[in-house]
C-alpha cells in the first residue's frame with residue numbers, strides 16, 4: 231500500500247465523521263471517497279483510498295469536526311508496522327519531526343511511549 | 351505548519367460536558383461553518399501557547415455550546431452580550447486572551463449595542479462574528495444579514511428592502527469607528543478562502559496577545575441545514591452569493607502603528623478614596639471604635655419610604671458612620687422616575703467581610719417609613735430579623751411573628767423637635783442604640799462631616815439622641 235506517491239497519510243475517525251463529503255470534494259488528489267458503510271450515527275463516513283495522499287492538509291481544514299481528520303504530512307518518516315501498546319492492534323507508527331524519538335500511532339494518534347490511557 | 355494536523359489541544363479530548371452518549375462529535379450539523387472556524391481558532395491558540403490563559407465567551411445561537419469543546423476558560427452569556435462580558439473579563443484579567451464568539455443574530459440584532467460600544471472603546475478583545483445570513487439555532491428565521499430576496503421562516507416571500515431594510519454590513523460599520531485596530535471579512539467557502547481565513551484568525555489573535563488590540567473578524571459561513579442545501583452547495587452559495595453582497599477584505603488595519611494598549615489596573619489607594627469621599631478617618635478616635643473591632647456584623651438593611659422622607663440619606667449616614675468604624679459597606683439607591691414624591695428605597699450592607707453584591711433581597715433589618723413600604727418588603731425580611739416602622743404614619747402593625755418589631759413614631763418626634771425631616775435621624779439613633787452597631791459618640795461627632803447642610807447638624811444630633819432615648823425607654 232505504501233508507495234512513493236504517498237508523501238502523506240490521512241486517518242479518518244469514522245465515528246466522528248458526519249459524512250458531509252466536503253473533504254471528498256476538496257482533496258486535490260481525489261484520494262478520499264464516501265464509504266458505503268454506515269457509522270453508528272447513520273452517516274457514510276469518508277474513507278481514504280489507501281494511497282496517493284500528499285499530506286497537503288486541505289481535508290483537515292475543510293472538515294468542520296475537530297477530531298475527524300488527522301493528516302500526517304511525512305509518510306517517509308513512518309516506521310514499519312508495529313504493535314501499539316495503547317490500541318493493541320498492528321499499526322504504522324510515525325516519528326514526528328519535532329521530537330524524533332517520539333513514536334505516534336496512526337490509529338489512536340497518541341505517542342506510544344507515554345503512559346497508556348484507555349482508548350476512546 | 352505542523353507535521354501532524356490533528357485535533358488541537360485547545361479542544362477537549364472528550365466532550366464530557368456534552369449530555370448523552372456521544373461525547374466525541376460536536377453538536378453542529380454536517381458541513382456547518384462553525385466547526386471550521388473553531389478549528390482555526392483552536393489551532394492558533396495551540397500554536398501561540400495561550401490556551402491556558404484564553405477565556406472563550408460563547409454566545410446564544412448554535413455555538414452556545416462552544417464550552418463543550420474548547421479546553422480554555424469558558425463563559426456562556428446571554429444573547430448578544432458577549433462583548434460586554436468580554437469587556438469585564440479582559441479588564442479584570444488583562445493578561446488573558448478573551449474571545450467574543452458570536453453569530454449574526456446574536457451580534458447584529460439583539461447585541462448591536464454591546465458590540466458597537468465595545469468596539470468604540472477598543473476593548474482588548476478579539477471578536478469572531480459568524481455571518482451565515484440566518485438564525486441557525488432557532489430554525490432559520492431572518493437575521494439582519496439575510497440577503498434581499500432570501501426566503502426564511504420569517505420572510506417566507508423573501509426579504510424586501512421596504513419591509514425589512516437592507517442586510518447590515520457590520521464590518522464596514524465597525525471599521526468607521528476610531529478604536530478598532532483590525533477589521534476584516536473573510537469566508538469559509540473554498541480551500542483558498544479558508545486558508546486565508548486561517549491567517550486572519552491568527553493575525554487577530556496575535557494582535558490581542560501582543561498589543562491588546564480590538565479586532566473584529568467577520569466570517570461568512572454556511573448553514574447548510576437552514577439553507578436547505580448540501581454542505582457542498584451551501585459553501586458554494588457562500589462564495590458566490592453571500593460574498594457578493596458582503597465584500598471580503600480588510601476594512602481597517604492600523605495594526606502597524608498601533609501601540610500596545612496598557613491595561614494594567616488602576617489601583618486606588620485607600621487614602622485617595624477617603625480624600626475623594628471627604629472622609630477623614632484620622633479624625634476618628636481609635637479608642638472610641640475599639641469596642642466594635644471584634645464585633646461580628648453582617649447586616650443587610652432595606653430602608654424604604656416616600657421620596658422626601660430622607661430614606662436615601664438615612665442610608666448614607668449609616669454607611670458613612672460604618673466606614674468610620676472600619677466596617678465594609680455598600681449603599682445602593684433605588685427610586686422611581688419622579689424627582690419628588692413617589693417611592694424610594696435603598697439597600698445598605700454593613701459587614702466585617704468584603705461585600706460581593708450591594709443588592710439586598712432578604713433584609714436582616716427593614717426600616718419602613720410609610721405603609722406601602724411595609725406592605726412591599728415585610729415578607730422579604732429574614733426570620734429572626736428586625737422591622738423598624740414609623741407608627742406615626744403607618745396604621746397597621748407588621749403581621750410577622752418571627753421577627754423583632756420596633757414601632758417608633760419618628761415623624762411625630764421629629765415634629766416636636768421642630769423639623770419633620772429629622773425623622774430619618776431619629777431612626778438612625780434608634781437603630782444604633784438597639785443593635786449597638788457603633789459608637790454613638792463617634793456618630794454625633796462625625797455628623798458635621800457627613801451632612802451637606804451644616805446648619806442642620808445640631809438638629810440632627812438631637813434627633814439621634816431622641817431616637818436612642820426612645821429605645822432606652824423601651825428597654826426599661
Ligand SMILES: Cc1ncc(C[n+]2csc(CCOP(=O)(O)OP(=O)(O)O)c2C)c(N)n1
Nearest residue numbers: 410411412429453454455456484485486487
Ligand atoms: C434573550 C433571548 N432572545 C431570544 C433567544 C432565542 N434564540 C436562540 S438562538 C437565536 C438566534 C441565534 O442566531 P445567530 O446568532 O445567527 O447564531 P447561529 O445559530 O446562526 O449560529 C435566538 C433568537 C434567546 N435564547 N434569548
Ligand code: SF4
Nearest residue numbers: 257283284286287289
Ligand atoms: S491531506 Fe490532502 S491529499 Fe491527503 S487526503 Fe487530505 S486533502 Fe487529500
Ligand code: SF4
Nearest residue numbers: 378379382412486573
Ligand atoms: S443550524 Fe446551521 S449554524 Fe446551526 S449547527 Fe446547523 S448548520 Fe451550523
